[in-house]
Amino acid sequence: MRFYFAVLLLLAFVITAFLPGCINEKAGKKQEEAAAPQDLVSVPMFQGKNLLDDKDISLEDFKGHVLIINFWATWCGPCRKEIPGFIELQDKYKDKKFSVIGMSMDMTGESVVKNFINAYNMNYPIIMLGKELQKDFEKAMGQRIPGIPISLIVNRDGKIAKIHVALKPMSVFEKDIQGLL
Numbered sequence: 001m002r003f004y005f006a007v008l009l010l011l012a013f014v015i016t017a018f019l020p021g022c023i024n025e026k027a028g029k030k031q032e033e034a035a036a037p038q039d040l041v042s043v044p045m046f047q048g049k050n051l052l053d054d055k056d057i058s059l060e061d062f063k064g065h066v067l068i069i070n071f072w073a074t075w076c077g078p079c080r081k082e083i084p085g086f087i088e089l090q091d092k093y094k095d096k097k098f099s100v101i102g103m104s105m106d107m108t109g110e111s112v113v114k115n116f117i118n119a120y121n122m123n124y125p126i127i128m129l130g131k132e133l134q135k136d137f138e139k140a141m142g143q144r145i146p147g148i149p150i151s152l153i154v155n156r157d158g159k160i161a162k163i164h165v166a167l168k169p170m171s172v173f174e175k176d177i178q179g180l181l
Contacts, residue, residue, distance in 0.1 A: 040155070040157075040159035040160060040161060041140050041141075041142075041159060041160055042140065042158050042159055042160075043059060043067075043069065043137075043140060043152065043154050043158050043159070043160060044059075044133070044136035044137055044139070044140050045058070045059050045060075045136075046058060046059050046127070046133055046136070047059070047060075048127035048128065048130075048133070049127065049128070050125040050126065050127065051104070051110060051113055051114050051117055051126040051127070051128070052117060052122065052123075052124070052125055052126055057125055057127070059158065062099055062101070063158070064097055064156050065097045065098060065099055065154075065156065066093075066096075066097065066098045066099075066153075066154065066155060066156055066177050066180040066181055067098070067099055067100070067101055067152075067153075067154035068086065068089070068099075068100045068101070068151050068152070068153060068154075068173060068177065069100075069101050069103060069151065069152040069154060070082065070086060070100060070101070070102050070103065070149060070150075070151045070152075071103045071105055071129065071137075071145055071148050071149060071150045071151070072102055072103070072104060072105065072148055072149050073104060073105045073106045073148055074104070074106050074108070074112060074113060074116040075106070076148050076149065078148075078149055078166065078167035079148055079149045080120075081167055082149055082151075082167060082168075082170075083120050083122065084120075085169075085170030085173070086100045086102075086122075086124060086170075086173075087120075087121065087122060087123050087124070088170065089170065089173060089174060089177070090123050090124040091123065093177060093181065096181050097156070097181075098177060098181060099124060099125065100124040100125075101124065101125050101126075101127065102122070102124060102125065102126040102127070103126075103127055103129040103133075103137075104126055104127065104128050104129060105129050105134075105145075105148060106128070110128060113126065113128065137152075140160065141160070141163065146165060147165070147166075149165075149166065149167060150163065150164065150165050150166075151163070151164045151168070151173070152164075153173070153176045153177065153180070155180050156180065161176070161180065162176055164176075
Protein backbone atom coordinates (compact mmCIF):
# COMPACT_ATOMS: atom_id res chain seq x y z
CA MET A 1 0.00 0.00 0.00
CA ARG A 2 2.82 2.42 0.84
CA PHE A 3 4.46 1.60 -2.49
CA TYR A 4 1.33 2.61 -4.42
CA PHE A 5 0.98 5.79 -2.39
CA ALA A 6 4.62 6.67 -3.08
CA VAL A 7 4.15 6.03 -6.80
CA LEU A 8 1.02 8.21 -6.87
CA LEU A 9 2.80 10.98 -5.00
CA LEU A 10 5.74 10.83 -7.41
CA LEU A 11 3.38 10.85 -10.39
CA ALA A 12 1.53 13.89 -9.04
CA PHE A 13 4.84 15.71 -8.58
CA VAL A 14 6.01 14.91 -12.11
CA ILE A 15 2.73 16.03 -13.65
CA THR A 16 2.62 19.32 -11.76
CA ALA A 17 6.30 20.03 -12.30
CA PHE A 18 6.17 19.72 -16.07
CA LEU A 19 2.69 20.89 -17.02
CA PRO A 20 1.64 24.49 -16.78
CA GLY A 21 -1.18 24.96 -14.32
CA CYS A 22 -3.89 27.54 -14.01
CA ILE A 23 -2.65 30.91 -12.85
CA ASN A 24 -4.55 33.07 -10.42
CA GLU A 25 -4.92 36.82 -11.00
CA LYS A 26 -2.36 37.90 -8.38
CA ALA A 27 0.41 35.58 -9.61
CA GLY A 28 -0.55 36.39 -13.19
CA LYS A 29 -0.01 40.12 -12.66
CA LYS A 30 3.64 39.60 -11.67
CA GLN A 31 4.26 37.19 -14.54
CA GLU A 32 2.48 39.47 -16.99
CA GLU A 33 4.71 42.39 -16.06
CA ALA A 34 7.77 40.20 -16.55
CA ALA A 35 6.40 38.90 -19.86
CA ALA A 36 5.65 42.30 -21.40
CA PRO A 37 7.60 42.47 -24.67
CA GLN A 38 10.22 45.22 -24.72
CA ASP A 39 10.29 45.21 -28.51
CA LEU A 40 7.54 43.79 -30.65
CA VAL A 41 8.46 40.28 -31.74
CA SER A 42 6.83 38.18 -34.42
CA VAL A 43 4.48 35.35 -33.62
CA PRO A 44 6.13 32.10 -34.70
CA MET A 45 4.88 30.54 -37.89
CA PHE A 46 2.45 27.78 -37.05
CA GLN A 47 0.24 25.32 -38.82
CA GLY A 48 -2.04 22.61 -37.61
CA LYS A 49 -5.44 21.04 -37.83
CA ASN A 50 -8.30 23.27 -36.76
CA LEU A 51 -10.31 21.01 -34.47
CA LEU A 52 -13.39 23.12 -35.12
CA ASP A 53 -13.71 21.86 -38.72
CA ASP A 54 -10.78 19.42 -39.19
CA LYS A 55 -9.17 21.65 -41.86
CA ASP A 56 -5.51 22.63 -41.89
CA ILE A 57 -4.75 26.22 -40.94
CA SER A 58 -1.59 28.26 -40.54
CA LEU A 59 -0.56 31.71 -39.42
CA GLU A 60 -0.45 32.62 -43.11
CA ASP A 61 -4.27 32.30 -43.19
CA PHE A 62 -4.47 35.19 -40.71
CA LYS A 63 -2.11 37.60 -42.47
CA GLY A 64 -3.23 41.17 -41.77
CA HIS A 65 -5.53 40.11 -38.91
CA VAL A 66 -5.54 41.24 -35.30
CA LEU A 67 -5.38 38.09 -33.19
CA ILE A 68 -5.82 36.86 -29.68
CA ILE A 69 -3.82 33.64 -29.37
CA ASN A 70 -5.07 31.97 -26.23
CA PHE A 71 -3.23 29.09 -24.51
CA TRP A 72 -5.78 27.04 -22.59
CA ALA A 73 -6.92 23.55 -21.56
CA THR A 74 -10.26 21.87 -20.96
CA TRP A 75 -9.41 21.18 -17.30
CA CYS A 76 -8.49 24.80 -16.48
CA GLY A 77 -11.27 26.65 -14.61
CA PRO A 78 -10.12 30.19 -15.49
CA CYS A 79 -9.74 29.11 -19.14
CA ARG A 80 -13.34 27.92 -19.15
CA LYS A 81 -14.48 31.28 -17.77
CA GLU A 82 -12.77 33.16 -20.63
CA ILE A 83 -14.26 31.10 -23.46
CA PRO A 84 -17.74 32.70 -23.61
CA GLY A 85 -16.11 36.14 -23.89
CA PHE A 86 -13.81 34.95 -26.67
CA ILE A 87 -16.82 33.52 -28.51
CA GLU A 88 -18.50 36.93 -28.19
CA LEU A 89 -15.42 38.82 -29.43
CA GLN A 90 -15.08 36.42 -32.38
CA ASP A 91 -18.71 37.07 -33.38
CA LYS A 92 -18.46 40.81 -32.87
CA TYR A 93 -15.20 41.50 -34.73
CA LYS A 94 -14.77 38.65 -37.25
CA ASP A 95 -15.74 40.95 -40.15
CA LYS A 96 -12.96 43.37 -39.18
CA LYS A 97 -10.09 40.93 -39.82
CA PHE A 98 -9.95 39.71 -36.25
CA SER A 99 -9.78 36.20 -34.85
CA VAL A 100 -9.25 34.35 -31.63
CA ILE A 101 -7.07 31.26 -32.01
CA GLY A 102 -7.09 28.72 -29.22
CA MET A 103 -3.94 26.69 -28.57
CA SER A 104 -5.05 23.68 -26.54
CA MET A 105 -2.47 22.40 -24.08
CA ASP A 106 -4.53 19.30 -23.29
CA MET A 107 -2.55 16.07 -23.15
CA THR A 108 -5.67 13.89 -23.27
CA GLY A 109 -6.00 14.05 -27.05
CA GLU A 110 -8.09 15.58 -29.77
CA SER A 111 -11.33 13.74 -28.99
CA VAL A 112 -11.58 15.29 -25.50
CA VAL A 113 -10.93 18.76 -26.94
CA LYS A 114 -13.44 18.25 -29.78
CA ASN A 115 -16.12 17.20 -27.29
CA PHE A 116 -15.34 20.32 -25.25
CA ILE A 117 -15.51 22.54 -28.37
CA ASN A 118 -18.96 21.16 -29.14
CA ALA A 119 -20.19 21.45 -25.55
CA TYR A 120 -19.11 25.10 -25.34
CA ASN A 121 -20.21 25.98 -28.92
CA MET A 122 -16.77 27.44 -29.62
CA ASN A 123 -16.63 29.41 -32.88
CA TYR A 124 -12.94 30.11 -33.32
CA PRO A 125 -10.03 27.94 -34.52
CA ILE A 126 -8.53 25.52 -32.01
CA ILE A 127 -5.16 23.84 -32.57
CA MET A 128 -3.48 21.23 -30.38
CA LEU A 129 -0.25 22.81 -29.13
CA GLY A 130 2.52 20.28 -29.63
CA LYS A 131 5.88 20.44 -27.89
CA GLU A 132 7.73 21.93 -30.88
CA LEU A 133 5.17 24.67 -31.40
CA GLN A 134 5.18 25.39 -27.67
CA LYS A 135 8.97 25.83 -27.82
CA ASP A 136 8.58 28.22 -30.76
CA PHE A 137 6.08 30.36 -28.87
CA GLU A 138 8.20 30.33 -25.71
CA LYS A 139 11.21 31.47 -27.73
CA ALA A 140 9.20 34.33 -29.24
CA MET A 141 7.86 35.30 -25.80
CA GLY A 142 11.32 35.08 -24.23
CA GLN A 143 10.07 32.78 -21.45
CA ARG A 144 8.36 29.48 -20.69
CA ILE A 145 4.60 29.50 -20.77
CA PRO A 146 4.21 30.02 -17.02
CA GLY A 147 0.72 28.59 -16.76
CA ILE A 148 -2.66 29.07 -18.32
CA PRO A 149 -4.64 30.92 -19.39
CA ILE A 150 -2.19 33.12 -21.22
CA SER A 151 -3.16 35.23 -24.21
CA LEU A 152 -1.07 37.02 -26.80
CA ILE A 153 -2.49 40.10 -28.48
CA VAL A 154 -1.09 40.19 -32.01
CA ASN A 155 -1.20 43.23 -34.30
CA ARG A 156 -1.88 43.20 -38.06
CA ASP A 157 1.86 42.88 -38.75
CA GLY A 158 2.02 39.57 -36.86
CA LYS A 159 3.87 41.08 -33.88
CA ILE A 160 3.07 40.36 -30.25
CA ALA A 161 1.76 43.66 -28.90
CA LYS A 162 0.76 42.48 -25.43
CA ILE A 163 0.76 39.39 -23.23
CA HIS A 164 -2.00 38.72 -20.70
CA VAL A 165 -1.34 36.12 -18.02
CA ALA A 166 -4.26 34.70 -15.99
CA LEU A 167 -7.99 35.33 -16.29
CA LYS A 168 -8.86 38.82 -17.47
CA PRO A 169 -12.20 40.57 -18.00
CA MET A 170 -13.24 40.65 -21.65
CA SER A 171 -13.23 44.45 -21.48
CA VAL A 172 -9.42 44.28 -21.25
CA PHE A 173 -9.19 42.17 -24.41
CA GLU A 174 -11.75 44.29 -26.24
CA LYS A 175 -9.88 47.50 -25.44
CA ASP A 176 -6.64 45.93 -26.68
CA ILE A 177 -8.07 44.73 -29.97
CA GLN A 178 -10.06 47.93 -30.63
CA GLY A 179 -6.77 49.83 -30.44
CA LEU A 180 -5.34 47.59 -33.17
CA LEU A 181 -8.30 47.21 -35.54
